[in-house]
Amino acid sequence: MPRLCIYHLAYAGRGRGLLPADLEAPERRAMVSDIFRHTVDLHERGGDMEVLTVDNHTDAPYLQLWAEEHLPERVPEIKILLKSNGGSSTGKGIACIDEQGFVHPDQFWRTKKVGDVRERPFSEIWEDDSVPLLGQLRTRKELLNGRCPDCRFLSICNGNLRSRAEAATGDLWGDDPACYLSDEEIGASMAEAVL
Numbered sequence: 792m793p794r795l796c797i798y799h800l801a802y803a804g805r806g807r808g809l810l811p812a813d814l815e816a817p818e819r820r821a822m823v824s825d826i827f828r829h830t831v832d833l834h835e836r837g838g839d840m841e842v843l844t845v846d847n848h849t850d851a852p853y854l855q856l857w858a859e860e861h862l863p864e865r866v867p868e869i870k871i872l873l874k875s876n877g878g879s880s881t882g883k884g885i886a887c888i889d890e891q892g893f894v895h896p897d898q899f900w901r902t903k904k905v906g907d908v909r910e911r912p913f914s915e916i917w918e919d920d921s922v923p924l925l926g927q928l929r930t931r932k933e934l935l936n937g938r939c940p941d942c943r944f945l946s947i948c949n950g951n952l953r954s955r956a957e958a959a960t961g962d963l964w965g966d967d968p969a970c971y972l973s974d975e976e977i978g979a980s981m982a983e984a985v986l
Contacts, residue, residue, distance in 0.1 A: 793840045797826060799847035799969060803899040803954040810959055816971035823850055823971075827857050846899075848878040848951045849970045852944035856976060878949030882928030886917065896928055900954040928953065937966035942977040 799819070802809045814822065823844060830842040844850045851873045858866050882896035882905075889895060894906040894916050905925050906916030920926055927934055935950045942948070950956075951967035959968045 798845045801846045801899045803958045807958045820971045848948040851947045873947040
């Protein structure tokens with residue numbers, strides 16, 4: 792099946808200089824809405840393409856909210872799929888081994904090294920519970936601050952991209968500025984939480 796991947800800007804490391812070029816929240820939200828709308832239109836016309844948005848895990852809860860308005864019959868299926876994905880898997884399901892053999896929690900976070908495959912096999916590094924950053928990323932929900940801990944969508948976003956949060960705010964566990972959901976949308980007081 793053909794696949795189209797649309798990447799959000801992940802400004803980390805030297806890419807931090809791109810931060811001023813990033814979209815504002817309303818622009819980002821409008822862009823993602825257009826992607827959803829065009830994807831539905833493509834499939835309704837018989838197109839067979841998988842469309843992914845990448846590196847902004849806010850897109851998952853926004854897909855649920857968008858579907859509640861535009862495709863309510865698909866919401867139960869969407870919730871199941873989003874829950875099974877679990878959001879950002881940096882340091883858990885994603886890693887990066889660079890050209891020198893250093894292991895990083897993901898492909899954008901070259902400033903963080905969690906091991907060196909020239910010294911230990913990747914499997915040993917990845918399964919080593921004594922590597923502090925890996926342990927923290929795998930239990931990140933208890934470390935997050937800002938809006939994330941109270942977000943009703945935390946189980947499907949998982950705190951978004953930590954490298955972007957750190958690059959933009961200096962706080963590894965702070966808010967990812969790419970989150971474009973309102974306080975009202977993420978609020979735990981909403982009538983129906985994510986299952």
